[in-house]
Amino acid sequence: MRSPERVVAALRARRELWEPSPGLVGLRGDAAVLRDRIACEIASLTRSLADEVWHVPPGLPLGTLARADYFLSFPQWLTAASHLGGATADLETVARAADPASSARGALVASDVALAPAVCYHVYAELAGQKLSRPVRVSAECTCWRHEAPRFSALIRDWSFTMREAVCVGTPQEADAFQRAGAAAVRTLAERLGLSTATVHAEDPFFLPTGRGRALLQRLKALKHELVIEPPGAPPIAIASFNHHERFFGDAFGISIADGTAASSACVAFGIERWLLAFLVAHGPSARDWPEVREATDPTDTHDVSEVMAGSAAIATRAERS
Amino acid sequence: MRSPERVVAALRARRELWEPSPGLVGLRGDAAVLRDRIACEIASLTRSLADEVWHVPPGLPLGTLARADYFLSFPQWLTAASHLGGATADLETVARAADPASSARGALVASDVALAPAVCYHVYAELAGQKLSRPVRVSAECTCWRHEAPRFSALIRDWSFTMREAVCVGTPQEADAFQRAGAAAVRTLAERLGLSTATVHAEDPFFLPTGRGRALLQRLKALKHELVIEPPGAPPIAIASFNHHERFFGDAFGISIADGTAASSACVAFGIERWLLAFLVAHGPSARDWPEVREATDPTDTHDVSEVMAGSAAIATRAERS
Numbered sequence: 001m002r003s004p005e006r007v008v009a010a011l012r013a014r015r016e017l018w019e020p021s022p023g024l025v026g027l028r029g030d031a032a033v034l035r036d037r038i039a040c041e042i043a044s045l046t047r048s049l050a051d052e053v054w055h056v057p058p059g060l061p062l063g064t065l066a067r068a069d070y071f072l073s074f075p076q077w078l079t080a081a082s083h084l085g086g087a088t089a090d091l092e093t094v095a096r097a098a099d100p101a102s103s104a105r106g107a108l109v110a111s112d113v114a115l116a117p118a119v120c121y122h123v124y125a126e127l128a129g130q131k132l133s134r135p136v137r138v139s140a141e142c143t144c145w146r147h148e149a150p151r152f153s154a155l156i157r158d159w160s161f162t163m164r165e166a167v168c169v170g171t172p173q174e175a176d177a178f179q180r181a182g183a184a185a186v187r188t189l190a191e192r193l194g195l196s197t198a199t200v201h202a203e204d205p206f207f208l209p210t211g212r213g214r215a216l217l218q219r220l221k222a223l224k225h226e227l228v229i230e231p232p233g234a235p236p237i238a239i240a241s242f243n244h245h246e247r248f249f250g251d252a253f254g255i256s257i258a259d260g261t262a263a264s265s266a267c268v269a270f271g272i273e274r275w276l277l278a279f280l281v282a283h284g285p286s287a288r289d290w291p292e293v294r295e296a297t298d299p300t301d302t303h304d305v306s307e308v309m310a311g312s313a314a315i316a317t318r319a320e321r322s
Numbered sequence: 323m324r325s326p327e328r329v330v331a332a333l334r335a336r337r338e339l340w341e342p343s344p345g346l347v348g349l350r351g352d353a354a355v356l357r358d359r360i361a362c363e364i365a366s367l368t369r370s371l372a373d374e375v376w377h378v379p380p381g382l383p384l385g386t387l388a389r390a391d392y393f394l395s396f397p398q399w400l401t402a403a404s405h406l407g408g409a410t411a412d413l414e415t416v417a418r419a420a421d422p423a424s425s426a427r428g429a430l431v432a433s434d435v436a437l438a439p440a441v442c443y444h445v446y447a448e449l450a451g452q453k454l455s456r457p458v459r460v461s462a463e464c465t466c467w468r469h470e471a472p473r474f475s476a477l478i479r480d481w482s483f484t485m486r487e488a489v490c491v492g493t494p495q496e497a498d499a500f501q502r503a504g505a506a507a508v509r510t511l512a513e514r515l516g517l518s519t520a521t522v523h524a525e526d527p528f529f530l531p532t533g534r535g536r537a538l539l540q541r542l543k544a545l546k547h548e549l550v551i552e553p554p555g556a557p558p559i560a561i562a563s564f565n566h567h568e569r570f571f572g573d574a575f576g577i578s579i580a581d582g583t584a585a586s587s588a589c590v591a592f593g594i595e596r597w598l599l600a601f602l603v604a605h606g607p608s609a610r611d612w613p614e615v616r617e618a619t620d621p622t623d624t625h626d627v628s629e630v631m632a633g634s635a636a637i638a639t640r641a642e643r644s
Contacts, residue, residue: 018448020379020381020382020383020386020444020447020448021381021382021383021434021435024379024380024381024382024435025379026376026377026378026379026444026448027376027377028374028375028376028377028448028460029374032374032375032376032377033375035377036375036377052350052351052354053350053354053355053358054348054349054350054354055348055349055350055354055357055358056348057342057346057347057348057480057482058346058380058465058482059342059343059346059481059482060342060343060346061342061343061423062423062424062426062427063423064342065423066421066422066423071416071417071419071422071423071425071426072417072422075406075413075416075417075422075426076406076408076413078405078406078426079403079404079405080403080404080405080426080427080430081401081402081403081404081437081467081481082401082402082403082404082430082432083400083401083402083469083471084397084398084400084469086398086471091397091398091529092530094393094397095393095394095397095529095530096530097393099388100388100393100394100397101383101384101385101387101388101393101434102384103393104384104393104397104400104402105384105402105432105433105434106432108402108404108432110404110427110428110430111427112343112423112427113343113346113481115403115437122342122348125342126340126342126348126350138350143380143465145403147405147406149405149408158379159381159403159435160379160380160381207413207417208414208417208418
């Protein structure tokens with residue numbers, strides 16, 4: 001395994017990775033093609049765990065996060081959408097300013113919309129108040145934002161990143177089975193990609209001291225696991241997490257199951273850019289050292305294999321042209 | 323053609339479309355599967371016009387927009403990322419507030435980061451200061467934000483939407499040829515999807531009166547075209563635009579070509595959700611009425627065909643289960 005710093009430095013030197021602003025990462029070249037291959041593999045995995053694909057928007061009401069106790073748990077990460085007021089005179093002031101960027105920054109108005117810190121809040125919010133006669137199992141991807149400045153680190157801890165989740169809302173047994181199936185599928189994918197990983201018990205970094213009781217419970221009841229890579233000279237990096245929320249979100253959003261009790265939920269979450277990093281840490285930053293990704297055995301996965309082939313073709317095309 | 327309002331109302335009634343907040347749209351069910359099919363077709367098209375795929379982040383510096391004269395042109399749409407300050411006492415105040423959503427909203431701090439209003443600014447910014455020995459042709463997709471409240475209209479004018487662009491930076495001739503090839507490819511795709519469209523001369527809605535001169539020039543010099551649908555009882559809706567910027571961005575970002583002059587640029591831009599709407603307006607909101615999408619003839623497009631097949635399989639699975 002290479003060190004994450006060296007891998008990122010190599011991409012930066014090839015101009016395949018750049019940061020327009022701290023915590024925001026762009027990719028091009030082989031790294032961008034590889035990112036697509038990996039994102040396809042992960043999409044295929046979450047679809048195999050789910051009954052439906054959702055498209056969720058990149059923002060949600062601050063009130064939805066409050067309902068999920070987000071501000072008790074992770075206020076430090078909150079990122080929200082703001083905009084300029086609509087008054088023509090104010091817009092003209094910005095437009096005609098000597099330094100319009102500063103002028104605009106000073107004139108921004110807060111909104112009620114948070115940028116999503118995770119995908120699954122959308123699922124609980126959309127199911128709010130419903131009685132489920134069968135489990136809801138969803139695959140969805142979303143651009144997420146967590147303001148972890150000044151600890152930003154490209155591909156490891158970005159302000160904005162891509163999260164894909166498979167989410168299950170149903171009976172306790174259905175949530176259990178989903179979490180177990182998810183963990184097994186993720187380990188299989190990690191092996192297929194040649195990643196050396198470990199599964200560890202984990203807890204969320206709850207902000208308030210009262211959250212520490214919840215963190216302790218997560219550990220004692222083994223509600224949260226993470227799949228981590230352990231690169232040399234760096235702390236472990238979680239590339240996926242398997243979370244059982246028991247009835248927490250069912251209670252918070254008034255979602256019930258057939259017997260009238262609150263629904264249980266579980267989710268399997270992937271950080272796409274961290275999987276890219278894990279692959280590069282395992283196989284190096286040069287495309288010539290990357291193994292072919294083995295074909296998925298599930299026949300419904302053929303489109304992902306072709307995506308991979310299309311990705312390779314794109315690399316070839318690039319190489320020919322350069 | 324159906325009216326956009328009736329199509330959106332039908333999706334809403336089936337709970338396949340919902341708005342967590344004004345201007346933010348979620349999709350599930352057949353509509354979500356169809357959105358994926360269409361997004362794949364458009365991705366394939368932009369890749370066929372480009373030499374490379376980029377992944378651009380969803381935010382960029384306000385200063386980059388200023389460099390592109392964005393605040394002279396479209397300040398009314400600006401959306402930016404804000405966050406809470408890092409001081410523990412302030413975070414505790416939010417966490418312990420009786421109404422943490424309001425408390426958080428009141429404590430938000432503006433940042434220097436705009437949420438991208440379009441994909442192509444990223445391309446000019448990354449190429450800034452470079453001398454190009456050959457054209458750069460990029461395919462990229464990005465979550466974009468334009469604050470068009472109170473005119474939000476689901477799938478037509480959302481605060482947040484998905485834009486895919488093919489962008490060319492090079493000589494005037496290369497930009498010309500790119501814009502022409504893009505327009506032809508887009509019309510072919512629209513026909514293949516059974517959409518009834520028209521190509522019209524267009525201009526950007528520049529904010530300042532001084533921008534009106536630029537708008538007039540856009541029309542006189544035919545620099546901007548749009549592919550529109552013209553549904554009954556509704557204004558035309560642009561689903562793609564073909565833009566020739568001449569040397570505007572080359573000048574603004576110091577990008578030059580071999581002869582030392584400023585680079586020209588052109589882009590072809592797609593609003594994915596508007597293509598979904600156009601398909602539904604043409605074929606109706608019920609999946610049973612949707613035509614099969616013909617196979618792409620380009621053999622490198624096979625992955626899209628399989629995506630479509632996977633999409634159909636997903637619909638079948640859903641129907642069986644329900």
